[in-house]
Amino acid sequence: MSTQESYPIDVEAIRADFPILDRTVGGDVTTPGESSEDTEPLVYLDNGATSQTPRPVVEAIVDYYYGYNANVHRGIHQLSQEASVAYEEAHDRVAEFINAEGREEIVFTKNTTESMNLVAYAWGLEELGPGDSVITTQMEHHASLVTWQQICKRTGAEIRFIEVDENGRLDMDHAAELIDESTEMVSLVHVSNTLGTVNPVAEITEMAHDVGAYAFVDGAQAVPTRPVDVAAIDADFYAFSGHKMLGPTGIGVLYGKEAILESMQPYLYGGDMIRKVTYEDSTWEDLPWKFEAGTPNIAQAVGLHAAIDYLDDIGMANVQAHEELLAEYAYDRLSDHDDVEIYGPPGDDRGGLVAFNVDGVHAHDLSSILNDYAVAIRAGDHCTQPLHDTLGTAASARASFYIYNTREEIDALVEAVDSARQLFG
Ligand SMILES: Cc1ncc(COP(=O)(O)O)c(C=O)c1O
Incomplete structure (x- = not known):
């Protein structure tokens, strides 16, 4: 089974409708919308904040x-x-x-x-x-x-x-x-x-x-x-x-x-x-x-x-199936590491997002390093400060998925997290 076939929706066709997914980012803000030098393909995992907009x-x-x-x-x-x-x-x-x-x-x-x-x-x-x-x-x-x-x-x-x-x-x-x-x-x-x-x-x-x-x-x-x-x-x-x-x-x-x-x-x-x-x-x-x-x-x-x-x-049941598939994949890949704490229910029983912390790396630092690898996630309290207090942390990193995201992009996230871990020793 090819990677494409193993999704409940046609991710490749969907991605073609989102011109922004073709751009590259390099970590530095230049003129809005223009790629900076030393760039990599954008991995957009901040959909819980705002999703991207298709051509139609x-x-x-x-x-x-x-x-x-x-x-x-x-x-x-x-x-x-x-x-x-x-x-x-x-x-x-x-x-x-x-x-x-x-x-x-x-x-x-x-x-x-x-x-x-x-x-x-x-x-x-x-x-x-x-x-x-x-x-x-x-x-x-x-x-x-x-x-x-x-x-x-x-x-x-x-x-x-x-x-x-x-x-x-x-x-x-x-x-x-x-x-x-x-x-x-x-x-x-x-x-x-x-x-x-x-x-x-x-x-x-x-x-x-x-x-x-x-x-x-x-x-x-x-x-x-x-x-x-x-x-x-x-x-x-x-x-x-x-x-x-x-x-x-x-x-x-x-x-x-x-x-x-x-x-x-x-x-x-x-x-x-x-x-x-x-x-x-x-x-x-x-x-x-x-x-x-x-x-x-x-x-x-x-x-x-x-x-x-x-x-x-696309069909909302298919959208949900895709979200759940990516959430479970991200949950499993991130929880391979003992120093990662993931908040919320198990991977097979959640919406399409994963908030986590890596021991010894502040969520803001993590997000900033991920940005250098062109991976866009959200870091902070996600407008849930009291919940973060209850969880015993001031902030977390959050990757959130949508119809155009792929397992490869989650792999890119995990690799960037590995690089951050190495940087912080
Ligand atoms: C669960 C939840 N409620 C409310 C909001 C607020 O949405 P908006 O900023 O569009 O008003 C958000 C946005 O992140 C949210 O995730």
Whole structure:
């Protein structure tokens, strides 16, 4: 079996759609986009932060700007109508992709962080108060942790954290203990961006509903990498970002159940989100426009639509299989070394990323040396500082994979880690 045949997807054909994967890097920053001297082929393993963008997505955005760029919902003229159709159809496409009931349940935001803040401000500030609790987990990204922490401070609600066990999984007994009659919101990450843990989000949503609380799932690492069905999970809110799933930056999604979104006050006020305005008062547009004040991210919506088409052509089950294959391969290769500590569950039970430390080499130094070998990974706390405290380290190195990555690239990572180890003796 050739290497190519042994992947669940056609990696070679996919790579051809990503011009950036043809460039070389040499460690030094020169003019952005230009290769420096003494260069090597780029090995891009920082997909958990931002994925790369294939030609069809860039072309869809170019077609929009060259062909029908106009403001939406404001013009009778043809270009505005065409832009409006494209913008609205992007909502429909997202709804179909995650099995929401329709565009009313899909609000476009800037990113996952803004989706989280929208609910925290529009729902949390109104509904939470002393005696209420918000339950989240020790493995939350700051986008969720800091947002609920601060909203709880402002409202007097209590925030509680479900513990992570020694295998990087949620302690479900602790979850059952914490989720009680005082709970109004349970907010948790679907796939941890540090541990790679895939959380039982449907089970926890059910626990939230049993006590009359809402559930919010942070799907920033899940929607890009596996099939997600919001109806099956039954969460009340679900958030993710376009830039981690082949789409452009500047667009995120908030899914919310229609009746709940309907019951919430707007988050931002202004144009486009109103129906009738007088000097005394205003009324709001229908969903989802009620939550999309001002000129929205139209080009980005067009790009996200194209990104979803691209992923759907591959098939999300195949994307997941590829992610799991690479995660297990990386886990096995890295754990060959006694001085490497890998965080999170075993290699055969995780999302497509591996965070680790090499004894005696700070993650930042490791990342910097890897950069000299043209291997791009992330080093730091990955926006999970409290989790890193719990793990007993300030920082870790993280390699995260996507549809265009290969085993050979993971071999390049491991070789570069070996070189760093030698350098640090
Ligand atoms: C699990 C998780 N949640 C939230 C975010 C925040 O995403 P964004 O920066 O696009 O808002 C990230 C980004 O790394 C993430 O990995």
